[in-house]
Structures are given as C-alpha cells and as structure tokens.
Amino acid sequence: MANDTERSGTPGAARRVLAPLALAQFICSFAGSNMNVMITDISTDLDTTVQGVQVAITVFLLVMAALMIPGGKLTDRYGRKRCFVAGLAVYGVGAVLSAVSPGLGVLILGNSILEGVGTALLIPPVYILVTLLFTEMTSRARAFGVVMALGGVGAAAGPLIGGLITSAISWRAAFVFQALVILVIIVLARRLEDPLPADPTRHFDTVGAVLSSAGLVLVVMGILAADNNLWLMLGLMVAGAALLAWFFGWVRKEEREGREPLLSTSLFRVRTSNLGLVTQNVQWLLLMGTSFTVATYLQVVRGYDAIDTGVIFTAATVGLLASSLAAERLAKRRSQRTLVMAGFVLSVAGVWVLIGLAGGNDSAWAFAPGLLLIGLGLGVMLTPSVNIVQSSFPEDRQGEISGLSRSVSNLGSSFGTAIAGTILVAGLTANAYAAAMIALAMLALLGLGAALMLPRTPAPEPEPVP
Numbered sequence: 001m002a003n004d005t006e007r008s009g010t011p012g013a014a015r016r017v018l019a020p021l022a023l024a025q026f027i028c029s030f031a032g033s034n035m036n037v038m039i040t041d042i043s044t045d046l047d048t049t050v051q052g053v054q055v056a057i058t059v060f061l062l063v064m065a066a067l068m069i070p071g072g073k074l075t076d077r078y079g080r081k082r083c084f085v086a087g088l089a090v091y092g093v094g095a096v097l098s099a100v101s102p103g104l105g106v107l108i109l110g111n112s113i114l115e116g117v118g119t120a121l122l123i124p125p126v127y128i129l130v131t132l133l134f135t136e137m138t139s140r141a142r143a144f145g146v147v148m149a150l151g152g153v154g155a156a157a158g159p160l161i162g163g164l165i166t167s168a169i170s171w172r173a174a175f176v177f178q179a180l181v182i183l184v185i186i187v188l189a190r191r192l193e194d195p196l197p198a199d200p201t202r203h204f205d206t207v208g209a210v211l212s213s214a215g216l217v218l219v220v221m222g223i224l225a226a227d228n229n230l231w232l233m234l235g236l237m238v239a240g241a242a243l244l245a246w247f248f249g250w251v252r253k254e255e256r257e258g259r260e261p262l263l264s265t266s267l268f269r270v271r272t273s274n275l276g277l278v279t280q281n282v283q284w285l286l287l288m289g290t291s292f293t294v295a296t297y298l299q300v301v302r303g304y305d306a307i308d309t310g311v312i313f314t315a316a317t318v319g320l321l322a323s324s325l326a327a328e329r330l331a332k333r334r335s336q337r338t339l340v341m342a343g344f345v346l347s348v349a350g351v352w353v354l355i356g357l358a359g360g361n362d363s364a365w366a367f368a369p370g371l372l373l374i375g376l377g378l379g380v381m382l383t384p385s386v387n388i389v390q391s392s393f394p395e396d397r398q399g400e401i402s403g404l405s406r407s408v409s410n411l412g413s414s415f416g417t418a419i420a421g422t423i424l425v426a427g428l429t430a431n432a433y434a435a436a437m438i439a440l441a442m443l444a445l446l447g448l449g450a451a452l453m454l455p456r457t458p459a460p461e462p463e464p465v466p
Helices: 011-037 039-045 050-078 080-099 104-133 137-168 171-191 206-224 230-256 265-269 271-300 306-312 314-325 327-333 336-359 364-390 395-426 432-452
Strands: none
Touching: 011 050, 011 080, 011 104, 011 137, 011 171, 039 050, 039 171, 050 080, 050 104, 050 206, 050 395, 080 104, 080 171, 104 137, 104 364, 104 395, 137 171, 137 271, 137 306, 137 314, 137 327, 137 364, 206 230, 206 395, 230 265, 265 271, 265 395, 271 306, 271 336, 271 364, 271 395, 271 432, 306 314, 306 364, 314 327, 314 364, 327 336, 327 364, 336 364, 336 432, 364 395, 395 432
C-alpha cells in the first residue's frame, strides 16, 4: 500500500483499520436484502401477515434514508469514531431485540427503528474515515474497493445467506448472526483512531434535520407506493418535494444569516461531485432493481426456493467481488471516468445477455453469464464513483458529503425496486420481467451519460476551508 503510512501507519495497520469499516458496510447491506427471503417464515411465526412484515422492511428503509444526512453531520460535532461505535451499539441492540421479538411491534422497533437509526449513525463515518485515513488516490481506491466489495456482497448474497440460516435454523438466527458480527466489529473498532478532533461547539441545524428527514420520508414512501397506487405515489412525492424545497429555502436563509446549515448549498456547486452522485444513484438503482426483478422471476415463474435463488445470484456476487477488489490496480491503469463508463457498458451488456439467454433457456445456468457481467460492471464503477464524490471536498466537509452521498445511494436502491415493481404489477406486456430489465438498462444509459461528462483529468485535492 503506497502512501497510507501518513495516517494509517504500516500496511498491516491500514488493513486492521479497514476491517471494521468494511464489515460494517457488509452487515448493513446484508440487513437491507436478507429479510426478503424470510417474509413467509416471520409472518407465520409471529402470527401476522406478509404485508405486516413488508411494512417492517419499508420502515427500515424510511428511517435509514431520513436520518443519513443528519447522521453524517453529527460526526463533526461528536467525532467519527464515537458516532461509528454508537451506531454499532444501537444496531446491535436492535438485532437482539428482533431475534427475540414476540410480535410484529417489537420486530418493527428492533429491526426497522433501532437498526435503521444505527445504520444512519455508523455508515457516514465509514466513508469519512476511509477518505481521511487513506490519503493517496490508488490506496484510497483500494480501500473503497474493499468496502464496496463487501457492501455489494452483503446486498447480493444477503438472500442466500439469510435463506441458508433460515432453512437450517430459524429466521431469528439471522438476527443473532447480525448481532454477532456487530460485536466483532466493536472489538475491531478499538484500533480505530479519529484523525480529526470532534468539535462539541459545532452548530447542529435541528430545523433543517426535521425538514430534510420529513421530505425524504415522503419521497421514499412515494417511491415504495409506486407498485400499488400511482396517485398515492404522486401525492407523497409532491409533498416530499415541497418539504425539500422548504428545506433548501431554510438552508439559504441560514447561510445568509451567517449560521451553519445542515447541508451547505456549496456542496452542489462542484460539477464533478454532482455527476458522481448521479452515477452512484443509478448504480444502486441497477443493483437493487436487478436483484428484485430476477429474484421475483426465479421464485414466481421458475418456482425456485430462496436457497436456489441465492445460488444463482452467486454469479453476480463473484463478479462484483472480483472487480471491486481489483479497484487499486484498475485505478493505477485507468482514470476514474473511464472505469465508471466501462462499468455502465458492462452492466448494460449484462442485462441484454441475461434477457437473451434466460428468456429462451430453461436451465438455471443461463442466468450466470448475464449476472456475472452485471456484477463485474457494478464492481468496476462503484468504487471510483464514491472516490470521485468524497475526494471532491476537503476534510472539514466530509461529514456533509458522506451523509448526502449515502442518501443519494439509498434513494437509488428505492427507485430500482419501485420502478421494477411497478412494471411487474402493471403487467402491460406478456414479457413484464424482460420489460423491467430493459427499463433498468435504459436508466443505466443515463448513468453512462453522466459518466461521459466527468472531467478527463482528476481535479486537484481540495484545500480545507479556513
């Protein structure tokens, strides 16, 4: 590892620093996808409905999306390591509570509320600490590659791991698994050192936090309502957009009066970062939209169970893991712009291969080439997109941009599931699943367009604002 020694010490120390951060991203991504294969078991055991369990999943997404920006901002006031460990503790309590829940209400409290709050507290510090501790471009690319690889594996392999645990033991054991991983991360996090001191006097914009959280909740609720009621979707999204407009008006007022807002408007004046955020949003839209569409097709049309479905997704997991772990080598040979463009091209090609082979072949192996290409493409571009955004700002802005970046990615995940779900429910064509994948591929072309507009040469490292 080249020049990490400035803050991380030896390469071995750098790896020890990276381990808890990457594991944290893995377990949060795992939590976002593994519940999908446990819905029937949970509803039967807790004597509730499938819709009730889906509400728990939805509330988790809402809490996480709503609190990610305030969570990022709190790192400046209380410190990155302290917020990271606090988030882990809250998440761990939520996982234990979910494992012993006697009914749906306790499950929602543990999984949806506490795990959602914990995720919003611990994820922004992951990206801030990687940016601050790995100061050289290729070593930072490698570090983000490891984090994004485990995040992608958690999202893609979540159904398989969750299905195996549920089938072999119980759905409750999947939450015990999460709690144990959290405990390991807390032990590993003792070695972490925060490179920037906390500033307890730092102003926290409470009004801005309420407005942004409420606006994002309504927007995400609108996205998730897309496959049930288009008018409800429209109403919720208009209300959410109105609150977010109010939020930005409040931010400008705070700036004019010399106070520090929750999210500075100057974050949106950096063209490179804006384009990077667009590519992040589309990447997670493609990842979660593909996962939802293919998993639904395999279970509804082909009749595969959760484990069989997870095994088929191994091709995407392998592709994503391989290309993400190669991030450092790729960053030395190609520009970040080139890698993002190549990732979108590979992913779109993978969608067409998936449709062509799986549509005309009854074998499960027909899914492997397309999913492998999609996984390779996503792995190639997830890391440089994050690196582009985080590296566009100095150290004192990392709390703001990390919260914004994670919110944009979460919105992309929600968009992907909602768009695919709306097309499948509408059933306008006999080939609704192919239509959903084609829609995702067309949206990926928008991401490719944003990547084409990225600068050919990286901008110089930003200087801290006095």
